[in-house]
Amino acid sequence: MVKIFVGNLPQEATEDEIRGLFAEYGTITECAIVKNFAFVHMDDRKAATKAIRSLHLYKLHGTPINVEASHGKNQGPVKLHIANVEKGCDDELRALFEEYGTVTECAVVKNFAFVHMPNYDEAMDAMKGLDNSEFQGKGYKIIAG
Known part of the structure; x- marks a missing residue:
């Protein structure tokens, strides 16, 4: 499972929209919007990596969104x-x-x-x-x- 951070979401963004964007790349197990950002969980690392590369700076409602792998506390280089x-x-x-x-x-x-x-x-x-x-x-x- 891969947790993806989606930042700079426009106010009008919905969970269904976010799910739809990421579903093109693979299976989404979880999606939650919190204020102006979201977390998307995907099953497969390769699919998640492809989604991150493709959707980073994607314009959602005219706003470029920030898409990157979510880094946990103990995940160093x-x-x-x-x-x-x-x-x-x-x-x-x-x-x-x-x-x-x-x-x-x-x-x-x-x-x-x-x-x-x-x-x-x-x-x-x-x-x-x-x-x-x-x-x-x-x-x-x-x-x-």
């Missing part, structure tokens, strides 16, 4: 160490991890890489989804550091 990758694949590797959330830095050094993700849950989902999978024809290993 995570640096992932990826073994068995080749130099020069930084952009491909970044794109792979961005399917799970925001990547603030991606650097390949010799035969390993560091991927920095600001959201703990996104980093853990990426680790779970990508660890021991294949990239550029080789298996690789991910370690949270």
Whole structure:
């Protein structure tokens, strides 16, 4: 489950409108408007990431809304160490991890890489989804550091 923060909502925005916007990207389990912001809960991290990217600054009733992953109190940034990758694949590797959330830095050094993700849950989902999978024809290993 992914909790999404939706800020700068216009007064006339309704819960049904918000649900409708996010439903295009995946299953919504919860949606609540509080004053001029809302929280939307989605089942799938990839769907939520796609919704965040697509709907950030979307104009609702003429007002650009702020859409971002909600950060809990204990969710700090995570640096992932990826073994068995080749130099020069930084952009491909970044794109792979961005399917799970925001990547603030991606650097390949010799035969390993560091991927920095600001959201703990996104980093853990990426680790779970990508660890021991294949990239550029080789298996690789991910370690949270």
